[in-house]
Amino acid sequence: MHGDGEVEVKRVFIGAGCNRIVNNVSWGASGLVSFGAQNAVAIFSPKTAQILTTLPGHKAVVNCTHWLPTSKFLFKAKELELHYLLSGDADGVIILWELSLVDGKWRQVRQVPKSHDKGVTCINGIMVSQTDAMFASTSSDGTVCVWELVFPLIIGGDCKLSCLDHFSVGSKSMVALSMAELPGDCGQIVLAMGGLDNKIHLYCGGRTGKFVHACQLKGHTDWIRSLDFSLPISIDGEVNNIFLVSSSQDKCIRIWKMALRSSIPDGHGIYMKEETSLASYIEGPVLLAGLASFQISLESLLIGHEDWVYSVAWQPPLAASADGDAYYQPQSILSASMDKTMMVWQPEKTSGVWMNVVTVGELSHCALGFYGGHWSPNGDSILAHGYGGSFHLWKNVGDDNWMTQKVPSGHFASVTDIAWGRSGDYIISASHDQTTRIYAPWKVEASLQDGEFWYEIGRPQVHGHDINCMTVVHSKGNHRFVGGADEKVARVFEAPLSFLKTLSNATLQKSCYSDDDLTNVQILGANMSALGLSQKPIYVQAVHETPDKNGIDGLDTFETVPDAVPTVFTEPPIEDQLAWHTLWPESHKLYGHGNELFSLCCDHKGELVASSCKAQSTAVAEVWLWQVGSWKAVGHLQSHSLTVTQMEFSHDDNFLLTVSRDRQFSVFTITRSGTGEISYTLLARQEGHKRIIWSCSWNAHGHEFATGSRDKTVKIWAVEKESSVRQLMTLPQFTSSVTALSWTGHPDRRNNGLLAVGMENGQIELWNLSYKRQGDGSIVVPDFGAALLVRVDPFICHASTVNRLAWRKNEEDHKSLQLASCGADNCVRVFDVTVE
Incomplete structure (x- = not known):
């Protein structure tokens, strides 16, 4: 991503949550995990717990992703240099992606020709040979498509994609799917699918297509949620058996055995042992596949989960010998359920009865259940994704001791606002998922590893309303921010002691707060209220007086919420801890607006906060000014007739700029008297654009500002001699609505600025603005120039609307800058920008 060799933009961090959809996650033989984050396909590495990239291309929510080869086919992927990923969305579109393992580069190969009219519900595929895969997709339109994909033999070659079959399964749509090659030499493929009619339907067909309905398996009493075929399992040395595991909303898991008939002499033989064992053999239907026939029987019924079982999966094959040529299918199944547990x-050994040998996850009182569980390729780790868009990873560190591991985390709905912490050590983001989150680089002592990785280190607000905006208060003293949600009050939050100590662990700045600072903070953390609106403080003294939990008051009712335990973390916290033990207490509520809050900003001295709300009349569209500290309302600024979409104070705090849906911008002069009184006058109001103005930003070194609009333009304006506003220039038209702007000074050249422009299509561009000043400080119009420096690579940009951009205030290093962004693709991003 070089623009004229002058600027380099690198991904530092991507934070995102997982769409809360069942078949959304896939763990590939590449070792990487794919998942849908709104309309982006995100890729993360479990080794580093970092999201590596997001793939842009879908216009609708991503419902399912599937690797070819998945972890199940690791043994066939040894030689492969290219791996493929399929992703299906809510519009029925399936996209095929290619990953080159050598350099980690992605490319979109093609869109699979339109095969479904409604959302894709499941994609499943198998490797039939080293370079040949088959996959099938189901959709809520009641159709199933089967495809063949031939991998290229050489890098740079093309893969061949051909449709083998496309058939309808009726009005009850299918939501689960699994494919397998049948054992023996029949060359037949079996396709199992299940869904809303509680039955498992088996279809058979050859390698070249045309699948026929073979039989159905009855037994489940509610929707089928997940199906998975094992690879052929050897019983008494004969590899003629294949097993299918199914799970359902009836809370049960069933294991079905399919045995090649010809290998059963007169109906006895190898079954004699089993009939005398507890696994009594129940005869089921016969599956006819080409010339072969398979006897299906119910091998086992697994009961143990207390809620819907959303996913089941066989452990991937393991190497049978050191040279790694022979593989065997372990008899081990992972299930994930809405009861907040995963079980293996x-x-x-002796009776052959299936038992639950491992249970993880039952401690999480906040996860609200798991939507899916996945094995790592070598079977030593298991990954769940949960209702809150969260991941949970356990690793077997020896002797079935499963320990939680770090995973990426993030919002699971559109991220509406973002700001750097006052110290520049962290960023805070707010989202429609009703949380605000704090991300920071967690520095590790240099001897242990290179560099730093970013993690979510706190979740200061977990709310009952969608959060639309937030702003950091820049004054001295404790860290504070103000948040505004779909309610008429703004709320002020103050950092608790546990957060300040965690932050100093993360930044390795043992001295970043003097002990005096920390002793002044009397609040250790905060507790959630039952309705999730006000967060009450937990005081330092109160922690030592532990109330009697077992008294009459100890009864667990719906009104009580378990007490938070504010914790100082010495390594990045995991989901359970974040959701519960990292809340910030609310110190004030700001009442006054007539509608839901829409935007907030704080001045650079940290003395004033401005707020606006959703509005359709001049009276409601007024901007309120609040005094930091006393939190009194000290001003009502009237100018606009519709919602004020963004506001910003000039860097010397003399002006407040507001832009609105009414296509106008206003500049107010703010004057402070020596006694702390505030007065304000409307300096200018002007129709700036032909459509909604979404964003604005001031020049760091003067009274110039930029406005960006839905009309796809960015205009630069200057406040002239403190009395009027004139237009300096309009940048060339952009390809999409301009939704976010942030202007920072150029690191080396005082009369230059860098303007980051974010658009509705997710793209981010950096522009160089250059100008000359006259003696009186005003800018010479002919000398004002704008040049595109760089278009940021789409694979590190957002996949849908950029909602906010924010440059980090950077005092030390003059060459490199950091830019944070957030968007409607649920992602928070941080970029390193190096200016040569």
């Missing part, structure tokens, strides 16, 4: 099931 294995048959007991």
Whole structure:
């Protein structure tokens, strides 16, 4: 991403949550995990717990992703240099992506020709040979498509994609799917699918297509949620059996055995042992596949979960020998359920009865259940994704001791606002998922590893309304921010002691707060209220007086919420801890607006906060000014007739700029008297654009500002001699609505600025603005120039609207800058910008 060799933009961090959809996650033989984040396909590495990239291309929410090869086919992927990923969305579109393992580069190969009219519900595929894969997709339109994909033999070659079959399964749509090659030499593929009619339907077909309905398996009493075929399992040395595991909303898991008929002499033989064992053999239908026939029987019924079982998966094959040529299918199944647990099931050595041998996750009182569980390629880790868009990872560190591991985290709805912390050590983001989150680089002592990785280190607000805006208060003293949600009050939050100590652990600045600073903070953390609106403080003294939990008051009712335990973290916290133990207490509520809050900003001295709300009349569209500290309302600025969409104070705090849906911008002069009184006058109001003005930003070194609009333009204006506003220039038209702007000074040249422009299509561009000043400080119009420096690579940009951009205030290093962004693709991003 070089623009004229002058600027380099690198991904530092991507934070995103997982769409809360069942078949959304896939763990590939590449070792990487894919998941949908709104309309982006995100890729993360479990080794580093970092999201590596997001793939842009879908216009609708991503419902499912599937690797070819998945972790199940690691043994066939040894030689592969290219791996493929399929992603399906709510519009029925399926996209095929290619990853080159050598350099980690992605490319969009093609859109699979339109095969579904409604959302894709499941994609599943198998490797039939080293370079040949088959995959099938189901959709809520009641159709199933089967495809063949031939990998290229050489890098740079093209893969061949051909549709083998496309058939309808009726009005009850299918939501689960699994494919397998049948054992023996029949060359037949079996397709199992299940959904809303509680039955499992088996279809058979050859390698070249045309699948016929073979039989159906009855037994489940509610929707089928997940199906997975094992690879052929050897019983008494004969590899003629294949197993299918199914799970359902009836809370049960069933294991079905499919045995090649010809290998059963007169109906006895290898079954004699089993009939006398507890796994009594229940005869089921016969599956006809080409010339072969398979006897299906119910091998086992696994009961243990207390809620819907959303996913089941066989453990991937393991190497049978050191040279790694022979592989065997372990008899081990992972299930994930809405009861907040994942379980591993294995048959007991002596009786053959399937037992639950591992249970993880039951401690999480906040996860609201798991939507899916996945094995790592070598079977030593298991990953769940949960209702709150969160990941949970456990690793077997030896002797079935499963320990939680770090995972990426982030918002699971549009991220509406973002700001750097007052110290520049962290960023705070606000989202429609009703949380605000804090991300920071967690520095590790240099001897241990290179560099730093970013993690979510706090979740200061977990609310009952969608959060639309927030602003950091820049004054001295404790860290504070103000948040505004779909309610008429703004709320002020103050950092608790536990956060300040965690932050100093993260930044390795043991001295970043003197002990005096920390002793002044009497609040250790905060507790959630039952309705999730006001967060009450937990005081330092109160912690030592532990109330009697077992008394009459100890009864667990719906009104009580378990007490938070404010914690100082010495390593990045995991989901359970974040959601519960990192809240900030609310110190004030700011009442006054007539509608839901829409935007907030704070001045650079940290003395005033401005707020606006959704509005359709002049009276409601007024901007309120609040005094930091006393939190009194000290001003009502009337100018606009519709919602004020963004506001910003000039860098010397003399002006407040507001832009609105009414296509106008206003500049107010703010004057402070020596006694702290505030007065304000409307300096100018002007129709700036032909459509909604979404964003604005001031020049760091003067009284010039930029406005960006839905009309796809950015205009630069100057406040002239403190009395009027004139237009300096209009940048060339952009390809999409301009939704976010942030202007910072150029690191080296005083009369230059860098303007970051974010658009509705997710793209971010950096522009160089250059100018000359006259003696009186005003800018010479002919000498004002704008040049595009760089278009940021789409694979590190957002996949939908950029909602906010924010440059980090950078005092030390003059060459490199950091830019934070957030968007409607649920992502928070941080970029390093190096200016040569």
